Each structure stands twice: as C-alpha cells, then as structure tokens.
Amino acid sequence: MxxxxxxxxxxxxxxxxxxxxxxxxxxxxxxxxxxxxxxxxxxxxxxxxxxxxxxxxxxxxxxxxxxxxxxxxxxxxxxxxxxxxxxxxxxxxxxxxxxxxxxxxxxxxxxxxxxxxxxxxxxYAPPTAACLDNLHPARIADVDIAIPVAPGIFLYGDGMNDDHYLLWSNPDARAFCREADGGNATLKSVVFMLDGIPARREMETERPFCSRPHPEYLWAEMACHLIPMDVIPDKPVEMTVSLKAPSVDPSVQEREAMLKNQPTVASDGLRTYRLQNDLYLQRPDGYFAQCRDYRSKSQPWLRCTATEELTDKLAISYNFRSTAEVFITQSAAVASNARAIFNSLKP
Incomplete structure (x- = not known):
C-alpha cells in the first residue's frame, strides 16, 4: 500500500x-x-x-x-x-x-x-478440470483420435482460418476443448515437441497430465521431463503427422538429387552422403534420413529428420538424435516408436 x-x-x-x-x-x-x-x-x-x-x-x-x-x-x-x-x-x-x-x-x-x-x-486462467482431465475427440484425414491436454502437443486446425492450438497454453487449451467437445475439431497436423525448451519446460509441465503416470502414452515421460542433452532416446524428439501435400515433396527431390552422388559405405552397409555439415544416411533397406552434425560438445549427436508415408492420406515426419555408429538399429526403433506415438491417440 x-x-x-x-x-x-x-x-x-x-x-x-x-x-x-x-x-x-x-x-x-x-x-x-x-x-x-x-x-x-x-x-x-x-x-x-x-x-x-x-x-x-x-x-x-x-x-x-x-x-x-x-x-x-x-x-x-x-x-x-x-x-x-x-x-x-x-x-x-x-x-x-x-x-x-x-x-x-x-x-x-x-x-x-x-x-x-x-x-x-x-x-490466462486455467481451463476447467474437465478440459484438463478428459480426452477430446478430433479427426485428421480419415482417422479418429482422442487428444489429452498435455505439454508438447501442438495442433493445426483444418479450417479456413488455420487455427492452431498449443495445448500447454491456457487460452489455446480452452479453445481446443470447446472446439473438440463441440464435435468440430478437424485437424491438418498433430505435432509432438518432446525435447522442449528448458526455460519454458516448467510452465509447459504445470498440467494435471504430468502429475500422474501414463503408461498408455509412450511419449508421456518425454513430454513431462526435459531430455538431457547427452541422451540419445529411442523415440523422436519432435514428430509431425500431417495431411499429405498434393504437390511434390521437396525432401523427395533433395533425396533423389543426393543419391546421384558417390556415398561412403560402412562395413554394416550404412551409406553416407555428405554435404558440408549435412549428412544423408541410408540404411541397407533403403530407409533415408537427413542429418545435421552440429560439431558441438553440448550436442554430441546428429539431429536427423525422416519422412515416411503413414497412410494414403497422412505423412509422418520426425526428428531424432543419433550417431553414425548406432544409426541402423536406433533409427529402426525410432521409426517404430514414432508410429506407436501416433497410434496411442487412437481411441
């Protein structure tokens, strides 16, 4: 006073x-x-x-x-x-x-x-308990999903105004709950941002979702706890499931152009195409990922990106940490877990 x-x-x-x-x-x-x-x-x-x-x-x-x-x-x-x-x-x-x-x-x-x-x-008042605790129905392409209000989930609506919802933001969470519970939540992409930003992680995880275990969600532990920088998890650190674009995917064109170059082939069959700090790694089975080597002590791993077809209408793209030594086995685990993460949203 x-x-x-x-x-x-x-x-x-x-x-x-x-x-x-x-x-x-x-x-x-x-x-x-x-x-x-x-x-x-x-x-x-x-x-x-x-x-x-x-x-x-x-x-x-x-x-x-x-x-x-x-x-x-x-x-x-x-x-x-x-x-x-x-x-x-x-x-x-x-x-x-x-x-x-x-x-x-x-x-x-x-x-x-x-x-x-x-x-x-x-x-900025917190959403209602029903909004925070319940699953909310939505649809992406022809797939029905049920989404919890959890940290790390970012949604893009498929409406004319391109609504987007950051589910760790109170206003966005309330807006999404209203839209979903009214039966109008049609999405064009679902994004999991699981590596987070340390300065923001505490705010993101102040949700009832993180106050109890969620064995039904493969991604819950990563969403609620910051991944140490020296850890290479067997799950993607960021993942996007989105409607397949009708136009030509530039990543496909880039891959085709890179495959024309001469690779370095390791004893385990891993092919490496190098362009400055960018690496393009290809497993013997044809799996392909674009990786970047930051050459940093704080990031002692490659940050890789792979894109695959999920259904005839959906594509899945995910970022993950890896190294050339473990890429073949680790990328296979990441690819499997990426699909499992999306499948965990299906009711």
Whole structure:
C-alpha cells in the first residue's frame, strides 16, 4: 500500500501540471491550436523517453504518460466548459467541470489498468478440470483420435482460418476443448515437441497430465521431463503427422538429387552422403534420413529428420538424435516408436 501511495504521489505532480496547462483555454480559437501543439510535443517527448534505456527510463515514462493524461483531461475540461457556455448549460459550468474532469481523468489510468489486468487474468486462467482431465475427440484425414491436454502437443486446425492450438497454453487449451467437445475439431497436423525448451519446460509441465503416470502414452515421460542433452532416446524428439501435400515433396527431390552422388559405405552397409555439415544416411533397406552434425560438445549427436508415408492420406515426419555408429538399429526403433506415438491417440 505504501508503494501505491508513493506511485500516486509521483503521478499526481505531472498530471496536475498537464491539467493546468490546458484547462483554462476557454476560447475555441485558442484551445484547438494549444491542443495540437500539446499533442505534437507529447508525441515527441514520449518517443524520446521510450527510446532511452537508462536507469531512469521507467521513471521518465511515468512522468510523461501522466503529463499527457493531465493535458488531455485539461483539454476535455476546457472543451466542456466552452460547450456549456455556448449552450448555456449550468451543469457544465467551470466550477463543476474542472474538479469532476480532474478526478475522473486521474482515475481513468488506474481504472483502465485494473480492467486490463482482470481481462488478462481471465484470458490466462486455467481451463476447467474437465478440459484438463478428459480426452477430446478430433479427426485428421480419415482417422479418429482422442487428444489429452498435455505439454508438447501442438495442433493445426483444418479450417479456413488455420487455427492452431498449443495445448500447454491456457487460452489455446480452452479453445481446443470447446472446439473438440463441440464435435468440430478437424485437424491438418498433430505435432509432438518432446525435447522442449528448458526455460519454458516448467510452465509447459504445470498440467494435471504430468502429475500422474501414463503408461498408455509412450511419449508421456518425454513430454513431462526435459531430455538431457547427452541422451540419445529411442523415440523422436519432435514428430509431425500431417495431411499429405498434393504437390511434390521437396525432401523427395533433395533425396533423389543426393543419391546421384558417390556415398561412403560402412562395413554394416550404412551409406553416407555428405554435404558440408549435412549428412544423408541410408540404411541397407533403403530407409533415408537427413542429418545435421552440429560439431558441438553440448550436442554430441546428429539431429536427423525422416519422412515416411503413414497412410494414403497422412505423412509422418520426425526428428531424432543419433550417431553414425548406432544409426541402423536406433533409427529402426525410432521409426517404430514414432508410429506407436501416433497410434496411442487412437481411441
């Protein structure tokens, strides 16, 4: 409360100065030019203060903002007094208008700030328990799925407005629950982002989903716990199931172009096509993945991407960690688990 009182005292001084500067211009031919000049000066000063980054920048912004609010309130007060004089309205006499506008103008900032805060709280409020705990029906192509509100799941709608839903975001989770429970959730892609971003992971996992085990979901452990950088899991770290594009897949063209080059063939039959830091690895059975070698101690593995046909209408693309030494066996496990992850959503 003491801090609020100090803030009000700090804001009242520039507000009073701005108000007094324009509240006594009771001639239209004086008020309008004065208002224009004040607006131009306020814009210039606010831009100057807003561009600064020193320790007193916030203090300067507060002063300028309340000076502007005071000037605007003074301008309105003068305008009302002029209208009252022209129309001979006693209710708009200066003795009534000036104190009323002074109080309302000063309080408007706090009223607007309070309203915005309440709107923000309502927007980011947690979804209902039913939304968080239940499975929600959706459909992608001709496949029915049931989706939990879990971290790491990102959905793209198949509507005209291309709605998208990040299920660890409260507003998006609520929107998806409404859409799905109304029977209208038609998707064009389902994305699992399982490696996450460390700075965001805590926020993502604050869901009831992560408060209990989910043996029915192969991906649940990775979704709720950050994967250590030195671990090479047998599951994809990111996966997308999407409608097959009617146009030519550029990755197919890239693969065909790369296969024309001379590969390095390992003793286990793994073929390696190299282009600077990009590797194209091909198993003896024809499985093909594009990999990137970051040559970093913090990322001591290849980040590989593979795309396969899931059904005649759906494609599955996934990223995974690997090394040339374990690629043949590990990529087979990842491919199998990628399909199992999507199948776990089927009711």
């Amino acid at each position: 003491d801090h609020f009182g100090s803030f009000v005292t700090l804001a009242a001084t520039p507000y009073l100065i701005g108000f007094l500067a324009l509240c006594f211009w009771w001639r239209w031919w004086l008020l309008l030019p004065a208002g224009i000049v004040a607006a131009v000066l306020a814009k210039i000063e606010f831009a100057s203060v807003n561009a600064s980054d020193g320790a007193g920048a916030a203090f300067g912004i507060i002063l300028v903002v309340f000076l502007m609010i005071g000037a605007a309130s003074g301008f309105v007060a003068s305008g009302l007094v002029l209208i009252g004089r022209t129309a001979r309205l006693r209710v708009l006499r200066a003795a009534y208008v000036l104190p009323a506008v002074f109080i309302l103008g000063f309080g408007s900032f706090f009223a607007v700030t309070w309203t915005q805060q309440k709107i923000r709280e309502a927007r």
